[in-house]
Amino acid sequence: MSGNGEWCTIESDPGVFTELIRDFGVKGVQVEELYMLEEQLFEEFKPIHGLIFLFKWVPEAVDPAKILRHNDIYFAKQVIHNACATQAIINILLNCHHADIELGAALAPFKDFTQSMDPMLRGQCLNNSDQIRAVHNSFARNEVFETFGRKTDKDEDAFHFVGYLPAAGHLVELDGLAEGPIDHGVVADGADWLAMAKPIIEERMNRYAGKELRFTLLAVVSDRKLVYTRRIEELQKKNESMPSDEAIEEINQLKEQIEQEKLRDKANKIENIRRKHNFLPFIVELFKVLGDSTKLSSVYEEAAKRGQ
Amino acid sequence: PGAPAATEESAPIDWTPALSQSLLLPILSNPAFVERLTPHLPQDPLVPQTAQEVMSTIQSPQFQQAIGAFTSAFETRQLGPLIQEFNLGPQAVQAAQNGDFRAFVKALEKKKEEEAAPADS
Structure with a gap:
């Protein structure tokens, strides 16, 4: 799965993203899930460097007039299948100028190297970065189960991540599938970009909730x-x-x-160890133990009934 | 695109309530059973090789996802060749080839009875 040039799918989980960012060598940030778009929650997590909106992808046209071309906004187009989480996070991090954040040995040189390129070429460079891909792929689920039964899951290839953040004095939306950063207006001096982003994301949530599409909102925040x-x-x-x-x-x-x-942090690390573990021998042994110690068939019948 | 969160995935069988703490507690208070399971835990300094860890592993979303994938792979007849390697007896292998999980469960229970029988007589 994580062989030559392939990018695996990774779980959309704030703990996974926090570990992913740290493994890139970035210091001073972590990812939190925002269960509500409440100012109180914003206060708690401040400074918030960017928001990531994750949703089941539906085609939507972007008004070309809203594309903002500005040298001070870093934007890479998404050319990689499966890597939109990494892509969205990198697009946000490379636009951060906050003193808390240190890009580190993988992303800082990548930013320098791709700074003068157009969004398409940046996307291709990201695709070709062995270092970034290796970190991304280290979050792959164990291959034994990656190959079984998951191919029918149509949801898998339909999730998309977009970032919202302040850049070059504007509130911008970075969607790797768009032609460029989408402009949501000027952030006035002293104004709070989060207060500006709130109604825009709320409107989007309401639109998707009406269609019963799933979505999640994550925040890239300073290391707690x-x-x-x-x-x-x-x-x-x-x-x-x-x-x-x-x-x-x-x-x-x-x-x-x-x-x-x-x-x-420790729980996240253990979760990731479990994610990579081949549980097949454990499962077989557990069934044998259950068969030896209790009524395995009644355990199975209960599980099967709940699964209906 | 990325994968949805593990907890949001639909599994064909939901083992979570069946493999409850009240079911596992008496089993995991038997050291012989714990000893059979701990070698299959991830071998990492962060993962203690204890009954408590076996319990929390079984109840973790990552394990629940793995066992859900196992059951669905089993039922779609993908596990026949793998099951052969585990020395579970011809009936269990046959059940895996047929994708019949109920027969697999019965085969594991029967194997225990067969193994117990000579000792009884």
Whole structure:
């Protein structure tokens, strides 16, 4: 599956994307799922560098007048089958100029190398990048089950990812299938791009909800541990000049949150280990154990009944 | 395009409620059964080779997806050649070739009875 020049499909899961970004060598970012388009949630995750809207793809015409051609916006066209998640994330990351983010040894040279190219050529360079492809493919599910029974899943090739982010003073939508960045207007000085993006994405969600199409909204945010650590330092300084119980309480809370993040990182790593594991011998042994220890047939009948 | 999230995929059989904690607990409190399963866990420093890990592995979405794929591959007769390699007896192999999961389950239960029989007599 992940042999010569092939890009595997990877799961649309915020934990997978966070690990993927880290394995590219990018520092200072992670991916979170936004269950609601609420300002309160935006506040919690700030700084948010970009949003990724994932949906079951339906053909939609883009008004050519809305295509924004601007040298300061990085945009690569999607020429790779299966890699739209990686593509959408890279398109967002290469437009980030936030101090928290370090592109690292894979993406920084890639950006330099492709900076002067047109979107189509950039897409082809991405397709040809052995390094980026190797990281992407390390998130492949185990091949034993990749080859079985999945070919009939028509949903698989119909998911698409687009990014929303502020770039060159505009709110832009980066859709690898479009001709260029789609302009959603100028972000006024001091204005919040998220407040601007909210009604646009809401409108899109409502449109898809009406057609019963599935969608997910993800946010590319600063590494939570980094944000919490920074806040702790801030509070500690404040506490030195003006001691307060509230500051100490918040510091303790933040320390707890950092521990929670570490546990999540570990859980994500274990999930990925499981994803790559060949479970066939485990499954066979489990059935043998069940056959030896209990009524395997009644377990099966219950499973079969639930599956109807 | 990318793949949808594992949890959103439709599996032909839903093993999640059947392989519940209450079913597994008594089984996994038997060290002999645990010892048979742990060697098949991912071998990684992050994955302890314990009964607890066997339990959380079985209940993980990744395993549920694998066992769902296993059942659907079985029922579409794709597992015949693979099952042959596991020494489960001719009836289990025949069931795999026919894609008959019910017969496979029966074959595994029967194999236990057959193996137990000589010891009883």
